Amino acid sequence: MSISHAPPGPREPDISEISKQGTQHGSQQGPRQGADLDLTPIAPASSRRTRVPRSLRRTTGPLLLLALWQLLSTTGVLTPDVLASPGRIAQVGWDLIADGSLPGAIGTSLRRVAGGLLLGTVIGVGLALASGLFRVGEDLVDAPVQMLRTVPFVGLIPLFIIWFGIGEAPKIAIITLGVTFPLYLNVYAGIRGVDAQLIEAGESLGLSRWGLVRHVVLPGALPGALTGLRYSLGIAWLALVFAEQVNADSGIGFLMVQARDFLRTDVIVVCLIVYAFLGLLADFVVRTLERLLLQWRPTFTGR
Amino acid sequence: MATDVHRPVIPSPEATGAVGSAQAVHVEGLTRSFDGRAVIDDLRLDVRPGEFVALLGRSGCGKSTLLRILAGLDRDIRGTVLVPRRKAVAFQAPRLMPWKKVWRNVLLGLPGKPQRAVADQALEEVGLSHRSDAWPKTLSGGEAQRASLARALVREPDLLLLDEPFGALDALTRIKAQRLVGELWQRRGCAVLLVTHDVEEAVLLADRVLVMDDGVIAHEQTVDLDRPRDITDPRFAELRAGLLERLGVDTAAEAA
Known part of the structure; x- marks a missing residue:
C-alpha cells in the first residue's frame, strides 16, 4: 500500500509548471491551486522490506560456511588429519562430554582462571587504589608497575617454572600476572578521571576523606574498573592457553596437547570451541555486571 | 547559632575571632592570590543572620573565588573569615x-x-x-x-551560598527558580549570599547588592523595596539602572 499525495487524473509532467509561468499551460489542463508540483510518495521504511527477519539472515552466513566445510570433508577435499568434518567434531565433542574427560578438563581450567583472576584482581585493584588515592602510593607504586607492565608476561613462564615447579602454582601465577596490569591501569585511570567538580561538591557537603572515596571516587572509577575487568578476562583465557600448553597434565590445554600428539584435529577443534564459549560466557558476565552497576550512566543505552 | 563568640567588636585588625553575634559572615583583611596576583585584596564583608546579599561583578572579578573561600573549598588565604558551621x-x-x-x-x-x-x-x-x-x-x-x-x-544551613545557580537555566525556568529561592529564603530565614552576574536577579531577590571589583567590595546598594518585588516598578528600574551604570562605568574605567 502506498498513499500518494500527487493529484490524481491524467496530467502531462511538465517541469516548467513549477516555475511561475505555469498559467500559460492553464488552457490545456486547468490550473490547480498554485503551482502544480510533481509529488512522489515517501514509503514508510517498514513497508519496504519484510520477509526474512534480520536474526535469521545473520545466522545464514555461518550456516552456509558450516555446510561448505561439511561438503569439503565428505568429498574428501579436506582430509581428517588437516581438519575433521563438523559432524565428526560434534560426535567427538559428545563422546568427550559423555566419558567425563571434557567436563573434568573444563573444571580444572576454570579453577585455574578463577584463582588467577581472583589473585590478579586483588593485587591489581589494591595497587591501583594505593597509587590512585594517595600521592605517596603513586610515587612508590606507579613507576615499578609501569616498568613491569612492559615485560611480556608469557616470557616469564620459564622463570615461573623454575620458581614454582610444574604444579598449579606457575599456571595461576601467569594468569595472575596477565590479569593484574590491565586492571591496575584502568582502575588507576578511573580514579584519576573522577570529575573534580563532584569531589568539590562532596567536600562542600561535608564528606570525610573516606566518605569521598566511598561515595564519589570509587563509584566514579567503576566504569574504568569494569573496562579493566573485561580486558583482564580476555587476557586470562590467553594466559590459560599458554600456561596449559607448557607442562600440564590436566585441563583443556592438556587435552589439546595430547590431541596434537595423536593428530586428532577433531579433539583440537572441540577444545577451541570450548575456549570460544568460555570467552563468550566471560563477556556475558561482565556485560551483565555493567548493566547492573552502571545503570546511572548518562551514556548507558544497554537496556 | 550564627557565630560562636560573643564579644564587643574591637576595632583592631589583629583581633581575629572577635565578632558580634549579629553576623552570619564576617570577613576582614581577606587576601587570595593566584601566582602572586591578588584576586581578592584585603576584602571586608559582613552579612547579618537572615540577610539576603547578592554579589555582582564582571566575570573574573573574584566573586566566585570569594564564595569558594566562604564554602571552605579554598583555604590558601590570608585574613579573617568567620562563617557559621552549618x-x-x-x-x-x-x-x-x-x-x-x-x-x-x-x-x-x-x-x-x-x-x-x-x-x-x-x-x-x-x-x-x-x-x-x-x-x-x-x-x-x-x-x-x-x-x-x-x-x-x-x-x-545558617548560611546558603549560591554560585550563579540560575546561570544554566532557560529564561522561563530561571524565573520559576528565582521565585522558589525567594520563597525558601523567607521560609527558612537563613542568610544567603548569591553570586550572580544578572543585575535584575540581584535587585529582585536581595536585601543588599554588593558590586565586587579589583578584589574588593567596590560598591554597596541597599534594596528597600517591598516584597514581592515588581520589575515594572520605577524604583526597581532606577536601582537596576544605577547598578548597571556602576558596572558599566567600571568596565569603561578598566578599558581606559
Missing part, C-alpha cells in the same frame, strides 16, 4: 552524583543515618518529591538545579 552550597552546575538516585544525593554527607523521609521532605519543599527515585541523568536542567537546592536545604 553552611551549604549550590553551584552553577547541579553537581549531583550521577551514580546516586536523587534522594540519596540529597542525603549525601549528612551526619548519622538519616531516613529517606528527610530527603523526601526537602524534595517536597522544592517541588520535586515525584522525582525522588530518579537517576540524575533523567532530570531536566531545572529539576536538577532544584534537587541541588534540596540537597543544600536539607542541611538546614
Whole structure:
C-alpha cells in the first residue's frame, strides 16, 4: 500500500509548471491551486522490506560456511588429519562430554582462571587504589608497575617454572600476572578521571576523606574498573592457553596437547570451541555486571 | 547559632575571632592570590543572620573565588573569615552524583543515618518529591538545579551560598527558580549570599547588592523595596539602572 499525495487524473509532467509561468499551460489542463508540483510518495521504511527477519539472515552466513566445510570433508577435499568434518567434531565433542574427560578438563581450567583472576584482581585493584588515592602510593607504586607492565608476561613462564615447579602454582601465577596490569591501569585511570567538580561538591557537603572515596571516587572509577575487568578476562583465557600448553597434565590445554600428539584435529577443534564459549560466557558476565552497576550512566543505552 | 563568640567588636585588625553575634559572615583583611596576583585584596564583608546579599561583578572579578573561600573549598588565604558551621552550597552546575538516585544525593554527607523521609521532605519543599527515585541523568536542567537546592536545604544551613545557580537555566525556568529561592529564603530565614552576574536577579531577590571589583567590595546598594518585588516598578528600574551604570562605568574605567 502506498498513499500518494500527487493529484490524481491524467496530467502531462511538465517541469516548467513549477516555475511561475505555469498559467500559460492553464488552457490545456486547468490550473490547480498554485503551482502544480510533481509529488512522489515517501514509503514508510517498514513497508519496504519484510520477509526474512534480520536474526535469521545473520545466522545464514555461518550456516552456509558450516555446510561448505561439511561438503569439503565428505568429498574428501579436506582430509581428517588437516581438519575433521563438523559432524565428526560434534560426535567427538559428545563422546568427550559423555566419558567425563571434557567436563573434568573444563573444571580444572576454570579453577585455574578463577584463582588467577581472583589473585590478579586483588593485587591489581589494591595497587591501583594505593597509587590512585594517595600521592605517596603513586610515587612508590606507579613507576615499578609501569616498568613491569612492559615485560611480556608469557616470557616469564620459564622463570615461573623454575620458581614454582610444574604444579598449579606457575599456571595461576601467569594468569595472575596477565590479569593484574590491565586492571591496575584502568582502575588507576578511573580514579584519576573522577570529575573534580563532584569531589568539590562532596567536600562542600561535608564528606570525610573516606566518605569521598566511598561515595564519589570509587563509584566514579567503576566504569574504568569494569573496562579493566573485561580486558583482564580476555587476557586470562590467553594466559590459560599458554600456561596449559607448557607442562600440564590436566585441563583443556592438556587435552589439546595430547590431541596434537595423536593428530586428532577433531579433539583440537572441540577444545577451541570450548575456549570460544568460555570467552563468550566471560563477556556475558561482565556485560551483565555493567548493566547492573552502571545503570546511572548518562551514556548507558544497554537496556 | 550564627557565630560562636560573643564579644564587643574591637576595632583592631589583629583581633581575629572577635565578632558580634549579629553576623552570619564576617570577613576582614581577606587576601587570595593566584601566582602572586591578588584576586581578592584585603576584602571586608559582613552579612547579618537572615540577610539576603547578592554579589555582582564582571566575570573574573573574584566573586566566585570569594564564595569558594566562604564554602571552605579554598583555604590558601590570608585574613579573617568567620562563617557559621552549618553552611551549604549550590553551584552553577547541579553537581549531583550521577551514580546516586536523587534522594540519596540529597542525603549525601549528612551526619548519622538519616531516613529517606528527610530527603523526601526537602524534595517536597522544592517541588520535586515525584522525582525522588530518579537517576540524575533523567532530570531536566531545572529539576536538577532544584534537587541541588534540596540537597543544600536539607542541611538546614545558617548560611546558603549560591554560585550563579540560575546561570544554566532557560529564561522561563530561571524565573520559576528565582521565585522558589525567594520563597525558601523567607521560609527558612537563613542568610544567603548569591553570586550572580544578572543585575535584575540581584535587585529582585536581595536585601543588599554588593558590586565586587579589583578584589574588593567596590560598591554597596541597599534594596528597600517591598516584597514581592515588581520589575515594572520605577524604583526597581532606577536601582537596576544605577547598578548597571556602576558596572558599566567600571568596565569603561578598566578599558581606559
